[in-house]
Amino acid sequence: MSSNRILAIALAFVASAGVISAQDRVVSEPVPGGQPDISALLIESPSSPRFWGSSEYLYWWTQRQTVPSPVLSTGPLGTTGTAILLGNNAPFDAQPHHGGRFTLGMALGSERRFGIEANYFFLSQQTDNKSDIASGAPGSTGTGNPYAFPSPGGGTPESFFTLAIPGAFSSVTTLSLSTRLQGIELNGLYNLRATANRRFDLLVGARYLDLQESLNLHTDSPTIPPTIQNDYTINDTFATRNQFVGGQLGARFEASRGLFFVNGTCKIAIGNVHQDIDVSGSFRQVTPAFDRTYLGGVYALPTNIGSHTRNTFAWMPEVNLNFGVNLTQHVRLYTGYNFLWINNVVRPGDQIDRTINPSQFFGGTLAGTPRPVVSFNDTSFWAQGITLGLDIRY
Numbered sequence: 223m224s225s226n227r228i229l230a231i232a233l234a235f236v237a238s239a240g241v242i243s244a245q246d247r248v249v250s251e252p253v254p255g256g257q258p259d260i261s262a263l264l265i266e267s268p269s270s271p272r273f274w275g276s277s278e279y280l281y282w283w284t285q286r287q288t289v290p291s292p293v294l295s296t297g298p299l300g301t302t303g304t305a306i307l308l309g310n311n312a313p314f315d316a317q318p319h320h321g322g323r324f325t326l327g328m329a330l331g332s333e334r335r336f337g338i339e340a341n342y343f344f345l346s347q348q349t350d351n352k353s354d355i356a357s358g359a360p361g362s363t364g365t366g367n368p369y370a371f372p373s374p375g376g377g378t379p380e381s382f383f384t385l386a387i388p389g390a391f392s393s394v395t396t397l398s399l400s401t402r403l404q405g406i407e408l409n410g411l412y413n414l415r416a417t418a419n420r421r422f423d424l425l426v427g428a429r430y431l432d433l434q435e436s437l438n439l440h441t442d443s444p445t446i447p448p449t450i451q452n453d454y455t456i457n458d459t460f461a462t463r464n465q466f467v468g469g470q471l472g473a474r475f476e477a478s479r480g481l482f483f484v485n486g487t488c489k490i491a492i493g494n495v496h497q498d499i500d501v502s503g504s505f506r507q508v509t510p511a512f513d514r515t516y517l518g519g520v521y522a523l524p525t526n527i528g529s530h531t532r533n534t535f536a537w538m539p540e541v542n543l544n545f546g547v548n549l550t551q552h553v554r555l556y557t558g559y560n561f562l563w564i565n566n567v568v569r570p571g572d573q574i575d576r577t578i579n580p581s582q583f584f585g586g587t588l589a590g591t592p593r594p595v596v597s598f599n600d601t602s603f604w605a606q607g608i609t610l611g612l613d614i615r616y
Contacts, residue, residue, distance in 0.1 A: 436460065478548075495535075
């Protein structure tokens with residue numbers, strides 16, 4: 223390597239530390255004959271690649287679901303000695319999701335000041351379950367689904383859909399909640415500042431986020447011999463989907479020292495979220511004489527069964543911070559933390575209306591007030607966790 227090139231590299235390093243220029247900016251000016259242009263050195267540095275791509279493993283948690291309404295108890299709510307067995311905001315275990323994120327980018331122009339970048343991420347479906355078993359043995363505790371009903375005389379007194387009856391019926395009730403998340407981004411990049419070991423970019427682009435969740439309440443309630451067979455199988459399912467589409471702005475920085483580097487990104491997206499609530503229910507009754515399935519379970523009945531949609535405003539910030547090492551000039555390994563939040567989503571546990579008109583049970587015709595209904599009870603949602611990534615750039 224010539225002494226002139228060594229001197230040029232040294233000058234670039236000093237300039238990046240702020241010694242040569244308070245603005246730390248590379249200026250394209252004529253240089254003395256035979257001396258290389260410092261800006262050319264920066265273009266060839268790893269901080270200003272022409273192409274880049276990364277693959278990341280995600281180990282994230284999502285905000286746990288709850289079911290505000292009591293959905294299984296030992297008697298009508300408000301009755302002395304009644305215990306709530308499922309629901310009533312009892313938290314589910316926050317199990318982590320495994321997932322991945324894949325990014326491709328390209329710099330544009332001879333100075334590589336502009337660029338384009340796309341990424342896709344996903345979190346695999348995570349399902350959490352809680353169950354209750356009632357033996358139905360003589361002297362055991364009975365169970366059922368508590369609800370309120372619109373009384374013709376006014377008010378909503380408490381009632382009870384019986385499942386397990388000691389000496390007659392047993393029951394196994396399972397409450398399941400599932401969550402999966404994915405998203406896509408396409409961003410344009412503008413390099414605001416670049417040196418041999420520092421870089422600051424602005425980004426503007428579009429973003430799509432897809433949050434899909436479901437709640438299923440399933441009960442098997444068979445008869446206990448010698449009682450004549452009269453078995454029940456009940457299903458109530460509430461599924462939600464939130465699809466966010468919007469524009470976003472953000473900033474990204476990177477600093478390096480020797481083999482090591484740190485970078486981070488902060489973004490905020492603003493747009494529309496399309497919300498869908500899909501309610502379904504069934505009630506199967508098996509006796510020696512017939513096997514029938516009716517439309518509607520207990521909390522999912524003809525008045526709220528079906529697909530319900532709306533569009534509403536939402537905003538979504540995201541931040542991430544990474545620390546890594548340059549394995550070679552073109553390959554880097556890093557680990558980091560990521561946090562994402564959206565202000566307006568519908569989640570299945572919040573969509574249960576426990577005020578029920580029981581005239582609809584067993585496929586009956588509605589008589590009186592149409593309940594339950596879908597009300598689009600919204601809330602916020604977050605996802606966060608650690609990442610492990612491999613980055614390749616040329």
